[in-house]
Structure formats: C-alpha cells, structure tokens
Amino acid sequence: MTESPDVPLRSRTTRAGLTLAGTPIGDPLDASLRLVQALREASLVAAEDTRRVKKLAAMLEIPLKGRVVAYHEHNEAALTPELVARMQAGERLLLVTDAGMPSVSDPGYRLVTACVEADVPVTCLPGPSAVLVALALSGLPTDRFCFEGFCPRKQGERRRRLEDLADERRTMVFFEAPHRLAATVATMAEVFGEDRRAAVCRELTKTYEEVRRGGLGELRDWAEGEVRGEITIVVEGAGTIRLDPDAALADVLGRVEAGERLKDACKAVGSAAGIPAPQLYDAAVAARRR
Missing domain, CATH: 1.10.10 (Arc Repressor Mutant, subunit A)
Structure with missing residues (x-):
C-alpha cells in the first residue's frame, strides 16, 4: 500500500499501523517533538528494553499511558505475528530501541518486513543516528559512505570481512563493542594499512564524548588501553593506487x-x-x- 503524500503527518502516527521512532543516542534532549507526542499518545509501545523507554519518558516528563511490551532479538520472531495481527485489528504500534533508529543494527527489520507483506502501513519519526553523527565528526569524506554494522566477533571471520572491504572506495562506518575495539582496529591496520585515516568516536552526544582521529596504526596503539562506552568507527575508503x-x-x-x-x-x-x-x-x- 502506497501512502498518499497529502496525508497529514499527525494522522500518520495516530491511525492503525507501525511507527518507527528514532530515540536519542545519548542526550535525552535530542528527542524530537514528534517523539514526545508519539510516546505521550501511544496505546501500544514495543521497546527493545522496557526499562530504558520508561526512563526516557520519565526524563522527558512524559506519562506513558499505553501498554509497553518488550521486543528484542530474543523474542521478535515469536512476537512479530501477534503485533502484526494487533495492527491489522486497528492498533497503532510505536516501535523504539535503546538508542537510534529501529532496524539499524537493532530490532525492527523483521517487523517492518512482516508489515509490508501484510499491507500494514509503516511510517517513521526521524531521530538521532550514531552513524551520521560519527560520519560528520570524523573529518573524512562524507559524499559517499557505507554502513557495515558490527564486525564478526571471531578473528578469522573478522579478517575475511575486512579483506572483502579492502578495495572499498567509500568511507566506511562500523559499530564495535569496547572490549573488541583493540582487536578490530588492529586487524583494520593490517588489512587496510597503518596509514589509512580513521576516527574512533566514543560516547557520542554524552558527557564524555570523545573523537580520536589518525592513522589506523596510531589508533591501534591508543585502543590497546582501556576504552569504554558506545563505539563507532569511521574509516577512509581506499584511495587511488599510487604505484603500479x-x-x-x-x-x-x-x-x-x-x-x-x-x-x-x-x-x-x-x-x-x-x-x-x-x-x-x-x-x-x-x-x-x-
């Protein structure tokens, strides 16, 4: 079903169907007015962590009047058919994750696909994105980029994934857990070269936000220390070959x-x-x- 472009935005978030809502990646004041309105009016909220969305609502001084259910990687396969059925029966579902946009390295893709197949309307409330914030802060080219999500946890698989990207000319954006950062940056330095420019962005929009820029070799040495928080890595794309x-x-x-x-x-x-x-x-x- 293709939604008519002349449908008012407010009505799109109050009639039956699915609304994906981007939530702050750190600072709760980044919540949009539309998110505040949607949380206040929602009759049903599906959240990656119900405690997180309730904490966000409390910080924004929003009363959550609707029912809040957990929807995460461990139950989304079983819960998706039920949620789709409820939307088909006339309910409006608001889907949020712990931070950022649902379905971008977070639960949501499975539900959106099911809604599309069931002809259930889907709309989105744009919000903060760690991918775009890190890209903007990196100092690297932003005209063309690709998002690669999390690298594989096992060293062999991680290396093979990065080797597949060795010739990628677009700026690359990755997510990474702090305890795997050193290993990932070290492998990037081996595969892409120690002089390839990159930026490691930590705790974006939060009190201890930090962006470290430099060659992958330099960042590898820095990452060997204790690094905490939410991590986004931005890596320069492959340049023009300078030697035959x-x-x-x-x-x-x-x-x-x-x-x-x-x-x-x-x-x-x-x-x-x-x-x-x-x-x-x-x-x-x-x-x-x-």
Whole structure:
C-alpha cells in the first residue's frame, strides 16, 4: 500500500499501523517533538528494553499511558505475528530501541518486513543516528559512505570481512563493542594499512564524548588501553593506487631479499601504494614459488 503524500503527518502516527521512532543516542534532549507526542499518545509501545523507554519518558516528563511490551532479538520472531495481527485489528504500534533508529543494527527489520507483506502501513519519526553523527565528526569524506554494522566477533571471520572491504572506495562506518575495539582496529591496520585515516568516536552526544582521529596504526596503539562506552568507527575508503601493482610487487620482493619479513614488507608497501597488504602477500608468495 502506497501512502498518499497529502496525508497529514499527525494522522500518520495516530491511525492503525507501525511507527518507527528514532530515540536519542545519548542526550535525552535530542528527542524530537514528534517523539514526545508519539510516546505521550501511544496505546501500544514495543521497546527493545522496557526499562530504558520508561526512563526516557520519565526524563522527558512524559506519562506513558499505553501498554509497553518488550521486543528484542530474543523474542521478535515469536512476537512479530501477534503485533502484526494487533495492527491489522486497528492498533497503532510505536516501535523504539535503546538508542537510534529501529532496524539499524537493532530490532525492527523483521517487523517492518512482516508489515509490508501484510499491507500494514509503516511510517517513521526521524531521530538521532550514531552513524551520521560519527560520519560528520570524523573529518573524512562524507559524499559517499557505507554502513557495515558490527564486525564478526571471531578473528578469522573478522579478517575475511575486512579483506572483502579492502578495495572499498567509500568511507566506511562500523559499530564495535569496547572490549573488541583493540582487536578490530588492529586487524583494520593490517588489512587496510597503518596509514589509512580513521576516527574512533566514543560516547557520542554524552558527557564524555570523545573523537580520536589518525592513522589506523596510531589508533591501534591508543585502543590497546582501556576504552569504554558506545563505539563507532569511521574509516577512509581506499584511495587511488599510487604505484603500479607490478612495481609494488617488485618492491616487496626486494625488501624480502634484503631480510625484511614478507608480512611486514607487504604492509609497508601496500600502505604506500594503496594496495591491500593481503593482495600483495598472495602475489609475493606466488612469485616466490615460480
């Protein structure tokens, strides 16, 4: 069902269907007037954490009159059909997550898909986004970017994911848990090169907001210390190759002949040439076998 563009915005959030609502990523004062209105008037709220939405409502001095139900990764598969049925019966559901926009690395995608398939109207209340805030603060190109979510937790899978992105020319945005930050940035430095520019954004919009900018090698060393809070990483896209691949390979082989470790030579030459180190490593191994 395609919604008519002349339907007033207020009526879109009060009639039957689903409303996705972006919530503050840190400072509760970032809540929009439309979010305040929606929370105050909602008859049914689905929240990633019911305690968080109730705390937000209390901070905004909003009485939650409607029923609040938990909707998270552990119950969304079972609860989605029930929620869709309730919307089909005439209820308006407000969906919020702990912070930011539902369905962006948070619950919501499954429910939106079910609503689309069931021809249930879906609308959205825009709100704060850690992706866009970090991108704007990074100092890196913003004209083209991609969001890659969380890297895999296991080292091998994480490395393979990043190697797939080694030639990505757009600025890349990642989420990461603080206890995995050091390992992730270290792998990024290995795969993308230590000189690739990046920014680690911590606790965005909160009291202890911090943005660390520099090469991935520099950020790797910093991340080895204790880093806390919500983390967003922004990484510069791959630049134009500054050395011919054959010349870069010859440089690597020459360094190895002079006694440098193959892995270290590939990192150094790859970073200077704009060529992924794993690509140079594979080419050097093949050349040495020949």
